[in-house]
Amino acid sequence: MFNDLKILVVDDDNFVKAILTEILESEGCIVKTAEHGIDGLEKYAENPDIDLIISDMNMPEMDGLSLIKELRARQADVPIIILTVNTEIDVALNAIRHGANDYLLKDENIQDTILISVERVIEKYQLKKQNLMLMADLEQKNSELEKSNQELIELNIQKNKFLGIAAHDLRGPLSGIIGMSELLMDPEFGTMNEEQIQYLNMIYTVSNGMINLLDDLLDVSIIESGRLETVFEKNNLKNLLDERIKLFRFAAEKKNIKIFSDFAQVPEIMFDNKRIAQVIDNLMTNAIKFSPQNSNIYVSLLQENDMIKVSVRDQGPGISEQDQSRLFGEFQKLSARPTGGETSTGLGLAIVKKIIDSHHGISEVHSTIGQGAEFSFKIPMNIKNI
Numbered sequence: 001m002f003n004d005l006k007i008l009v010v011d012d013d014n015f016v017k018a019i020l021t022e023i024l025e026s027e028g029c030i031v032k033t034a035e036h037g038i039d040g041l042e043k044y045a046e047n048p049d050i051d052l053i054i055s056d057m058n059m060p061e062m063d064g065l066s067l068i069k070e071l072r073a074r075q076a077d078v079p080i081i082i083l084t085v086n087t088e089i090d091v092a093l094n095a096i097r098h099g100a101n102d103y104l105l106k107d108e109n110i111q112d113t114i115l116i117s118v119e120r121v122i123e124k125y126q127l128k129k130q131n132l133m134l135m136a137d138l139e140q141k142n143s144e145l146e147k148s149n150q151e152l153i154e155l156n157i158q159k160n161k162f163l164g165i166a167a168h169d170l171r172g173p174l175s176g177i178i179g180m181s182e183l184l185m186d187p188e189f190g191t192m193n194e195e196q197i198q199y200l201n202m203i204y205t206v207s208n209g210m211i212n213l214l215d216d217l218l219d220v221s222i223i224e225s226g227r228l229e230t231v232f233e234k235n236n237l238k239n240l241l242d243e244r245i246k247l248f249r250f251a252a253e254k255k256n257i258k259i260f261s262d263f264a265q266v267p268e269i270m271f272d273n274k275r276i277a278q279v280i281d282n283l284m285t286n287a288i289k290f291s292p293q294n295s296n297i298y299v300s301l302l303q304e305n306d307m308i309k310v311s312v313r314d315q316g317p318g319i320s321e322q323d324q325s326r327l328f329g330e331f332q333k334l335s336a337r338p339t340g341g342e343t344s345t346g347l348g349l350a351i352v353k354k355i356i357d358s359h360h361g362i363s364e365v366h367s368t369i370g371q372g373a374e375f376s377f378k379i380p381m382n383i384k385n386i
């Protein structure tokens with residue numbers, strides 16, 4: 001039953017030692033014996049692989065309680081069963097209080113009770129050990145996770161810094177290229193043939209696309225590193241919408257897209273004019289970029305409870321539910337692709353969300369695939385506590 005379980009029996013009574021040894025050996029245990037507490041301590045020191053100690057309480061030299069105390073003081077992690085007589089129950093309980101694991105009555109049933117007790121104590125001990133190992137493992141995994149998390153945070157900070165520096169430093173020379181291509185386009189600079197004009201136009205268009213990308217990257221870097229500075233002022237959202245939409249008439253007309261607006265009278269509220277303009281521009285650009293020719297875009301402004309809501313609805317391809325969950329993440333170019341050769345970086349909506357978040361607002365999308373998309377944002381009317 002207990003193959004090779006090493007047990008130390010400590011008792012000054014040779015008869016008890018002999019009986020216990022016989023029972024336990026017949027169950028496959030390897031039994032060692034000791035005369036009293038001091039002898040027991042020595043035997044345990046010589047055989048630290050002992051799995052269990054069964055000890056009497058009253059013994060010469062050193063009694064059972066002192067043996068338990070001494071073993072526990074030495075951090076000996078071995079289960080102990082004590083032997084006791086019926087009249088000593090309080091002694092037995094005291095022993096358990098000091099670190100014994102079970103007690104066993106020295107009576108005529110000991111032949112059976114000893115095996116039950118050994119099995120119970122060993123099982124409990126092994127479970128405890130397993131538990132401790134699992135806990136230790138968990139603790140280690142936790143601290144590893146914490147460490148790698150910290151490393152990721154550090155790396156992300158570095159990434160943002162790098163992104164910011166790279167975007168900023170590339171922007172300068174690129175502005176130079178755009179400026180010079182504009183200069184070259186000026187007829188005062190002399191005439192060019194068709195092909196030269198065509199190439200110059202390409203340089204100009206591509207460079208402009210790159211500047212837009214760099215600006216987006218710079219924004220991501222600035223916003224992510226918490227350096228987004230917002231200037232909150234009482235502003236008129238309707239005026240801002242009118243002003244921004246005008247800028248998109250030309251791009252919309254190129255695709256024969258009509259823009260309809262429906263603006264309710266709403267009070268002036270606190271927001272960062274430049275940043276909210278950026279949000280409107282992003283939503284308008286997307287609506288035009290992903291819509292087919294000859295479609296409509298509806299822009300609305302209204303008050304909803306204590307928030308002001310702006311919506312841009314298009315008749316484009318719409319967005320699947322799966323894509324909707326990724327929409328506001330960085331570098332997400334999803335299934336809808338530009339319909340007129342426009343550029344796409346997948347950063348616009350990530351920036352939109354971050355700006356709206358900084359206004360304690362809500363960014364939303366409603367769409368059914370094949371039936372257009374409605375992007376909206378809401379900003380609270382009362383954001384004094386920003």
Ligand SMILES: Nc1ncnc2c1ncn2[C@@H]1O[C@H](COP(=O)(O)OP(=O)(O)O)[C@@H](O)[C@H]1O
Binds near residue numbers: 333334337348373
């Ligand atoms: N109005 C829209 N209709 C359909 N899909 C859209 C719309 N707006 C955005 N998307 C999808 O979401 C992706 C991410 O948009 P965005 O972050 O603005 O990046 P970008 O415009 O540079 O592609 C787009 O590439 C497109 O697939």
Ligand SMILES: [Mg+2]
Binds near residue numbers: 282285286346349
């Ligand atoms: Mg976009």
